[in-house]
Amino acid sequence: QVHLVQSGAEVKKPGSSVKVSCKASGGTFSTYTIAWVRQAPGQGLEWMGRIIPILGIENYAQKFQGRVTITADKSTSTAYMELSSLRSEDTAVYYCARESPPRPALDSWGQGTLVTVSS
Protein backbone atom coordinates (compact mmCIF):
# COMPACT_ATOMS: atom_id res chain seq x y z
CA GLN A 1 0.00 0.00 0.00
CA VAL A 2 1.36 3.40 -0.97
CA HIS A 3 1.49 6.09 1.71
CA LEU A 4 1.88 9.76 0.73
CA VAL A 5 2.94 12.42 3.24
CA GLN A 6 2.87 16.08 2.27
CA SER A 7 4.69 19.10 3.64
CA GLY A 8 3.03 21.51 6.03
CA ALA A 9 0.81 24.52 5.56
CA GLU A 10 2.19 27.65 3.91
CA VAL A 11 1.28 31.32 3.95
CA LYS A 12 2.52 33.25 0.92
CA LYS A 13 2.37 36.79 -0.42
CA PRO A 14 0.74 37.54 -3.77
CA GLY A 15 3.27 37.23 -6.59
CA SER A 16 5.49 34.76 -4.75
CA SER A 17 5.90 31.02 -5.30
CA VAL A 18 5.19 27.95 -3.21
CA LYS A 19 6.69 24.47 -3.41
CA VAL A 20 4.80 21.58 -1.84
CA SER A 21 6.40 18.18 -1.34
CA CYS A 22 4.86 14.72 -1.34
CA LYS A 23 6.96 11.85 0.04
CA ALA A 24 5.95 8.31 -0.91
CA SER A 25 6.54 5.07 0.93
CA GLY A 26 5.56 1.58 -0.18
CA GLY A 27 5.70 0.40 -3.74
CA THR A 28 8.28 1.47 -6.32
CA PHE A 29 8.13 5.24 -6.63
CA SER A 30 9.68 5.57 -10.05
CA THR A 31 7.10 3.27 -11.63
CA TYR A 32 3.96 5.15 -10.69
CA THR A 33 2.41 8.45 -11.62
CA ILE A 34 1.80 11.26 -9.15
CA ALA A 35 -0.96 13.78 -9.79
CA TRP A 36 -1.71 17.07 -8.07
CA VAL A 37 -5.26 18.15 -7.32
CA ARG A 38 -6.36 21.28 -5.53
CA GLN A 39 -9.50 22.33 -3.69
CA ALA A 40 -10.35 25.94 -2.94
CA PRO A 41 -12.30 26.60 0.26
CA GLY A 42 -15.83 25.21 -0.06
CA GLN A 43 -15.23 24.25 -3.69
CA GLY A 44 -14.73 21.09 -5.72
CA LEU A 45 -11.66 19.21 -6.88
CA GLU A 46 -9.44 20.57 -9.66
CA TRP A 47 -6.85 18.47 -11.49
CA MET A 48 -3.63 20.42 -11.98
CA GLY A 49 -1.16 18.05 -13.54
CA ARG A 50 0.88 14.90 -13.11
CA ILE A 51 4.34 13.43 -13.49
CA ILE A 52 5.42 10.00 -14.68
CA PRO A 53 8.93 9.71 -13.18
CA ILE A 54 9.98 6.58 -15.07
CA LEU A 55 9.25 8.28 -18.40
CA GLY A 56 10.23 11.80 -17.38
CA ILE A 57 6.85 13.04 -18.64
CA GLU A 58 4.80 15.86 -17.15
CA ASN A 59 1.26 16.85 -18.12
CA TYR A 60 -0.42 20.06 -17.01
CA ALA A 61 -3.91 21.50 -17.18
CA GLN A 62 -3.94 24.41 -19.61
CA LYS A 63 -5.21 26.67 -16.82
CA PHE A 64 -1.94 26.28 -14.93
CA GLN A 65 0.44 26.01 -17.88
CA GLY A 66 3.43 28.26 -17.34
CA ARG A 67 2.76 28.71 -13.62
CA VAL A 68 3.06 25.16 -12.30
CA THR A 69 6.02 22.81 -12.34
CA ILE A 70 5.81 19.23 -11.11
CA THR A 71 9.03 17.37 -10.45
CA ALA A 72 10.11 14.11 -8.87
CA ASP A 73 13.24 13.04 -7.01
CA LYS A 74 13.51 9.27 -7.40
CA SER A 75 16.36 9.08 -4.88
CA THR A 76 14.07 10.30 -2.07
CA SER A 77 10.72 9.07 -3.48
CA THR A 78 9.44 12.62 -3.31
CA ALA A 79 7.31 14.58 -5.76
CA TYR A 80 7.06 18.36 -5.77
CA MET A 81 4.55 20.87 -7.05
CA GLU A 82 5.70 24.45 -7.46
CA LEU A 83 3.17 27.17 -8.25
CA SER A 84 4.40 30.64 -9.12
CA SER A 85 2.89 34.12 -9.45
CA LEU A 86 0.51 33.34 -6.62
CA ARG A 87 -2.75 35.22 -6.30
CA SER A 88 -5.51 35.09 -3.73
CA GLU A 89 -7.50 32.67 -5.89
CA ASP A 90 -4.73 30.11 -5.41
CA THR A 91 -5.66 29.77 -1.74
CA ALA A 92 -6.56 26.10 -1.52
CA VAL A 93 -5.71 22.70 -0.15
CA TYR A 94 -3.28 20.99 -2.50
CA TYR A 95 -3.29 17.21 -2.67
CA CYS A 96 -0.90 14.77 -4.25
CA ALA A 97 -2.30 11.41 -5.30
CA ARG A 98 -1.07 8.27 -6.99
CA GLU A 99 -2.58 6.93 -10.17
CA SER A 100 -3.60 3.31 -9.72
CA PRO A 101 -1.81 1.30 -12.41
CA PRO A 102 -2.78 0.47 -15.10
CA ARG A 103 -5.44 3.19 -14.99
CA PRO A 104 -5.24 6.87 -13.94
CA ALA A 105 -7.81 6.57 -11.14
CA LEU A 106 -6.30 8.03 -7.96
CA ASP A 107 -6.07 5.29 -5.35
CA SER A 108 -3.79 6.85 -2.72
CA TRP A 109 -3.86 10.45 -1.54
CA GLY A 110 -1.70 12.66 0.62
CA GLN A 111 -3.24 14.42 3.59
CA GLY A 112 -3.35 17.76 1.81
CA THR A 113 -1.40 21.00 2.23
CA LEU A 114 -3.18 24.29 2.84
CA VAL A 115 -1.64 27.16 0.92
CA THR A 116 -2.93 30.58 1.89
CA VAL A 117 -2.14 33.54 -0.33
CA SER A 118 -2.59 36.80 1.51
CA SER A 119 -0.95 40.19 1.67
Add this chain to the structure above:
Amino acid sequence: DIQMTQSPSSLSASVGDRVTITCQASQDISIYLSWYQQKPGKAPKLLIYDASNLETGVPSRFSGSGSGTDFTFTISSLQPEDIAAYYCQQYDTLPFTFGPGTKVDIK
Protein backbone atom coordinates in the same frame (compact mmCIF):
# COMPACT_ATOMS: atom_id res chain seq x y z
CA ASP B 1 -11.22 20.04 -22.02
CA ILE B 2 -13.96 17.50 -21.27
CA GLN B 3 -16.65 19.04 -19.08
CA MET B 4 -18.21 16.90 -16.39
CA THR B 5 -21.60 17.65 -14.88
CA GLN B 6 -23.23 16.01 -11.88
CA SER B 7 -26.74 16.01 -10.55
CA PRO B 8 -28.08 16.72 -8.12
CA SER B 9 -25.64 19.15 -6.51
CA SER B 10 -26.93 18.06 -3.11
CA LEU B 11 -29.46 15.67 -1.66
CA SER B 12 -30.92 14.61 1.65
CA ALA B 13 -32.05 11.05 2.22
CA SER B 14 -33.01 8.79 5.09
CA VAL B 15 -30.88 5.97 6.45
CA GLY B 16 -31.60 2.90 4.36
CA ASP B 17 -32.67 4.85 1.29
CA ARG B 18 -31.33 4.16 -2.18
CA VAL B 19 -29.32 7.15 -3.42
CA THR B 20 -28.46 7.80 -7.06
CA ILE B 21 -26.11 10.41 -8.50
CA THR B 22 -25.63 11.00 -12.20
CA CYS B 23 -22.54 12.22 -14.01
CA GLN B 24 -22.43 13.32 -17.63
CA ALA B 25 -19.40 13.92 -19.82
CA SER B 26 -19.34 16.46 -22.64
CA GLN B 27 -17.97 13.80 -24.97
CA ASP B 28 -17.57 10.04 -25.14
CA ILE B 29 -15.18 8.82 -22.45
CA SER B 30 -15.88 5.09 -22.83
CA ILE B 31 -15.68 3.60 -19.32
CA TYR B 32 -12.83 5.82 -18.12
CA LEU B 33 -14.57 7.24 -15.09
CA SER B 34 -13.98 7.04 -11.38
CA TRP B 35 -15.99 8.02 -8.33
CA TYR B 36 -14.58 9.47 -5.11
CA GLN B 37 -15.97 10.07 -1.64
CA GLN B 38 -14.73 13.04 0.36
CA LYS B 39 -15.62 13.59 3.99
CA PRO B 40 -15.19 17.05 5.54
CA GLY B 41 -11.57 17.90 6.20
CA LYS B 42 -10.31 14.68 4.62
CA ALA B 43 -8.68 13.70 1.35
CA PRO B 44 -10.87 12.06 -1.28
CA LYS B 45 -11.13 8.28 -1.35
CA LEU B 46 -11.44 6.18 -4.49
CA LEU B 47 -14.63 4.10 -4.54
CA ILE B 48 -15.20 3.08 -8.17
CA TYR B 49 -12.90 2.90 -11.20
CA ASP B 50 -13.54 2.10 -14.86
CA ALA B 51 -17.16 3.18 -14.30
CA SER B 52 -18.29 0.06 -12.47
CA ASN B 53 -15.39 -1.62 -10.68
CA LEU B 54 -15.42 -1.46 -6.89
CA GLU B 55 -12.09 -0.53 -5.33
CA THR B 56 -10.75 -3.14 -2.90
CA GLY B 57 -12.21 -2.74 0.58
CA VAL B 58 -15.12 -0.53 -0.45
CA PRO B 59 -18.51 -1.73 0.82
CA SER B 60 -20.72 -3.44 -1.74
CA ARG B 61 -23.58 -0.98 -1.18
CA PHE B 62 -21.66 1.35 -3.49
CA SER B 63 -21.91 0.71 -7.22
CA GLY B 64 -21.41 2.43 -10.54
CA SER B 65 -22.62 1.96 -14.08
CA GLY B 66 -22.61 3.58 -17.48
CA SER B 67 -20.41 4.18 -20.49
CA GLY B 68 -19.97 6.78 -23.18
CA THR B 69 -21.30 10.03 -21.75
CA ASP B 70 -23.78 8.98 -19.05
CA PHE B 71 -22.89 7.43 -15.73
CA THR B 72 -24.65 6.57 -12.50
CA PHE B 73 -23.39 6.12 -8.96
CA THR B 74 -25.62 4.36 -6.44
CA ILE B 75 -25.63 3.78 -2.71
CA SER B 76 -28.08 0.92 -2.27
CA SER B 77 -28.80 1.57 1.40
CA LEU B 78 -27.59 4.89 2.79
CA GLN B 79 -25.65 4.66 6.06
CA PRO B 80 -24.79 7.50 8.46
CA GLU B 81 -21.10 7.13 7.62
CA ASP B 82 -21.86 7.84 3.93
CA ILE B 83 -22.39 11.54 4.64
CA ALA B 84 -19.88 13.12 2.28
CA ALA B 85 -19.36 14.80 -1.05
CA TYR B 86 -19.08 12.54 -4.08
CA TYR B 87 -17.14 13.41 -7.22
CA CYS B 88 -16.82 11.78 -10.61
CA GLN B 89 -13.62 12.15 -12.65
CA GLN B 90 -12.93 11.28 -16.26
CA TYR B 91 -9.54 9.91 -17.24
CA ASP B 92 -10.09 9.37 -20.92
CA THR B 93 -8.46 12.62 -22.07
CA LEU B 94 -6.02 15.00 -20.40
CA PRO B 95 -6.67 17.03 -18.34
CA PHE B 96 -8.49 14.50 -16.16
CA THR B 97 -11.40 16.69 -15.11
CA PHE B 98 -13.68 16.27 -12.10
CA GLY B 99 -17.38 16.84 -11.82
CA PRO B 100 -18.55 19.62 -9.46
CA GLY B 101 -19.58 17.19 -6.76
CA THR B 102 -22.73 16.07 -4.99
CA LYS B 103 -23.21 16.59 -1.25
CA VAL B 104 -25.12 13.82 0.47
CA ASP B 105 -26.58 14.21 3.94
CA ILE B 106 -29.11 12.52 6.18
CA LYS B 107 -32.68 13.73 6.28
